[in-house]
Amino acid sequence: MTKSDLFDKFNPIIAERQALLDTGVADPFAIVMDAVRSPTEAVINGRETILLGTYNYMGMTFDKDVIAAGVEALTKFGAGTTGSRVLNGTYGAHRDCEEALKDFYGTRHAMVFSTGYQANLGMVSTLAGRGDYVILDADSHASIYDGCAMGNADIVRFRHNSVEDLDKRLGRLPPEAGKLVVLEGVYSMLGDIAPLAELVAVAKKHGAMVLVDEAHAMGFFGKRGRGVTEAVGVEADVDFIVGTFSKSVGTVGGFCVSNHPKFEILRLVCRPYTFTASLPPAVMACAATSIRKLMSDGPAKAERLWKTTRTLHAGLIAKGFKLATDTPQSAIISVLMPDQEMTVRMWQALLEMGVYVNMSRPPATPMGVFLLRCSLCAEHTDAQTATVLQRFVAAAQAVGLPLNQG
Amino acid sequence: MSNRAALYARIIELIEPFNPKKIALTEATSFSDDIEMDSLTVMDLVANMEDEWDIVIPLNLLPELETIGQLTDAIAKLVKD
Numbered sequence: 001m002t003k004s005d006l007f008d009k010f011n012p013i014i015a016e017r018q019a020l021l022d023t024g025v026a027d028p029f030a031i032v033m034d035a036v037r038s039p040t041e042a043v044i045n046g047r048e049t050i051l052l053g054t055y056n057y058m059g060m061t062f063d064k065d066v067i068a069a070g071v072e073a074l075t076k077f078g079a080g081t082t083g084s085r086v087l088n089g090t091y092g093a094h095r096d097c098e099e100a101l102k103d104f105y106g107t108r109h110a111m112v113f114s115t116g117y118q119a120n121l122g123m124v125s126t127l128a129g130r131g132d133y134v135i136l137d138a139d140s141h142a143s144i145y146d147g148c149a150m151g152n153a154d155i156v157r158f159r160h161n162s163v164e165d166l167d168k169r170l171g172r173l174p175p176e177a178g179k180l181v182v183l184e185g186v187y188s189m190l191g192d193i194a195p196l197a198e199l200v201a202v203a204k205k206h207g208a209m210v211l212v213d214e215a216h217a218m219g220f221f222g223k224r225g226r227g228v229t230e231a232v233g234v235e236a237d238v239d240f241i242v243g244t245f246s247k248s249v250g251t252v253g254g255f256c257v258s259n260h261p262k263f264e265i266l267r268l269v270c271r272p273y274t275f276t277a278s279l280p281p282a283v284m285a286c287a288a289t290s291i292r293k294l295m296s297d298g299p300a301k302a303e304r305l306w307k308t309t310r311t312l313h314a315g316l317i318a319k320g321f322k323l324a325t326d327t328p329q330s331a332i333i334s335v336l337m338p339d340q341e342m343t344v345r346m347w348q349a350l351l352e353m354g355v356y357v358n359m360s361r362p363p364a365t366p367m368g369v370f371l372l373r374c375s376l377c378a379e380h381t382d383a384q385t386a387t388v389l390q391r392f393v394a395a396a397q398a399v400g401l402p403l404n405q406g
Numbered sequence: 407m408s409n410r411a412a413l414y415a416r417i418i419e420l421i422e423p424f425n426p427k428k429i430a431l432t433e434a435t436s437f438s439d440d441i442e443m444d445s446l447t448v449m450d451l452v453a454n455m456e457d458e459w460d461i462v463i464p465l466n467l468l469p470e471l472e473t474i475g476q477l478t479d480a481i482a483k484l485v486k487d
Contacts, residue, residue, distance in 0.1 A: 133464075138449065154464035157449055172462045363446055 060250030089278030116244030119254030185228030191332030320403030433475030
């Protein structure tokens, strides 16, 4: 009998990766941080590097109160819970963290998952069951698509950010069927924001429940930093907000907040919540402290973050780079690149000059585009922003990337 | 021309813009193996077909619609319903 190799299906991507590495570039998906100096600086390959691809929007990773809370919890409660939230894995720190979330969002309920990925996986797969519909934006994050694949609902996809397309597709569904419309405040690849007021209004017109993932908006959209939902004034019409601790909060974990009266039952029926170990108490203490600090210090940090973002966005356009959005819509600035080889060469040139950005390629990106994606931090200084801009220009010259002539 | 034959002819027209290598399209042509469409392109193509006939083709049905013939049968059924 012939022996089959289950890895044969990966041959095309193995060959593509090898061909790329054979051109002599470093592997953009195998970066190691040897030391981390601050939210904006690390040592990579022995070189001092400005971090511009970490989603550490509010710079909370090294906040002294956050670290102190984590150290205390680590010492008092140990390194981990070794248990599920519904068995031995709920400590006071988990409850405190959920209280902090309820205060931050002004909701009656909050549920902490072990990652943001699991929060979307769990909410989408559990809320919509057999005979129900999930209606999702075409550019949705992998965790939302995976939640759809895990559940039993019928899945309908609408064109990215198109209010008209959502309306049309909802109109084709049986009026009596259960419907969950899944949106994101900020889409992380291009850094564009959703027309949430219009999308939510259409969803409500068709009797759908609405879930908004605000992972890339927490802390700096809306007066209280609750996200694009708050910024456009539709909090009352959004049934579920999903978020993460691995961006603005500066640690790891995911959550969902809601005012639904039956929300708490999810703890028993949502498998990605129930059948996994809870986060370590130190992580929960860091998250709770960070969330509460964002309630007081958030607005000042948000102001700095927006200012830096506007400066870099305008600077890159002035230097002739093509960006995914004409205006700085979020704290993500995506530079459009012509092809994979130029993207990797430019990425490597930047890294060798001491600037780390994310390289993104299809299918993670929409419309087959290649991107160098920058995410800003409230702690980036004006001097760092100026240095980044100089290095972008120098890197483009070094690799022969054509720039628009002003 | 039967209803299915007319439907098939229109489906071929809708697929052509997504067939840059201009391979010959038949009932047995596979979207992934022959036309080499990635999953995102398949979803975009299906969205156009939903609009063409004002039907819903849920994404969860796609794994079973591997060939043009299978897609035609599925759309014929949805249009009739």
